[in-house]
Amino acid sequence: MSVLRELRSLPNMLSVLRLLLVPVFLYLLLSGDHYIWALIVLTFAGATDWLDGQIARKFNQMTKLGQVLDPAADRLYILATIVGLTINGTIPLWLAVVIVSRDVMLLIVYPILATHGYGPLPVHFLGKAGTFALLYALPLLLMADIWPGADFIILPLAWGFTYWGIGLYWWAGFVYVKQVYELIFARARKSL
Template sequence: MGLSQELRSVPNLLSLLRLLLVPVFLWLLLADYLIWALVILALAGASDWLDGVIARKFNQVTELGKVLDPAADRLYIFATLIGLTINGNIPLWLAVVIIARDVMLLLVYPMLATHGYGPLPVHFLGKAGTFALLYALPLLLMADIWPDADFVILPLAWAFAYWGIALYWVAGFIYVNQVRKLLSK
């Protein structure tokens, strides 16, 4: 399947739409249109799930999709971390710990490319960590929108955040180990 054909697949179009909405989401978040930001974030999460279902069910898994989908996930995580940190909803350490893992991988991936390897397959722990973070961050935003429900929302949000961080880092070390093994062949 050629690149233009891959771009026209429904899952990839959904991923592209998600990518295009990242700056809109961040602007809404920073401009204090929190409910609209939450709506965009929820739609992005739903379309992330939907594009995966469609890709698998209709055999539309593509190399482009394997790059676009996680890129959209990362950008929403980064945008949410940036917005919630600037707005004072989350402590800076949370953003630093999550972003540091991706910086670690950014330093490792060029080594793969220089040896002729593409991106590593996504590990289920990485998916689980991303899943947990994609629940934690909207919940942290919801706590700001509905402060009277903090007693319910915040424990859930922080539970997902801590699990997400742990799984995210474990998966990161697995990826680094995979790179080390590949390059030592």
């Protein structure tokens, strides 16, 4: 299936739309006066993330392009939200560093896979669960800025999802590194 043909599937079009909305979301978040609109865009992105996966599975529209676009959109929303919330002072810098460091670790690992002839690894359940938790935590942290009177309800939920997300996110990262090591090590043993 060609890339253009894959791009025309509804799940991939939704992923592209999410990618195009990342700068819009970041602008709204950083402009200071548009937090509610930023939250609406982020919520829409989360809903389309869920929807594209449902459509892809139900109508057998899973594609290689979708396997790249969907996680890329997730990563970019997480990164954009972290950058925006850190600049706005909503979250501490250490939280941004901890989350982004995991993705930096994987950015180092993926070229190693490519140099040994492997494509991206399939998404692991732990990675999905960690991303899911962070995609709940970050909007909740934004909501706490929008409605400070509800902090006593929102913040415990937000930080609960944050800590679970960080733990699962890093656990999945170590699983991916282990898989890469085993693939390359197994291939090296076979060549001996």
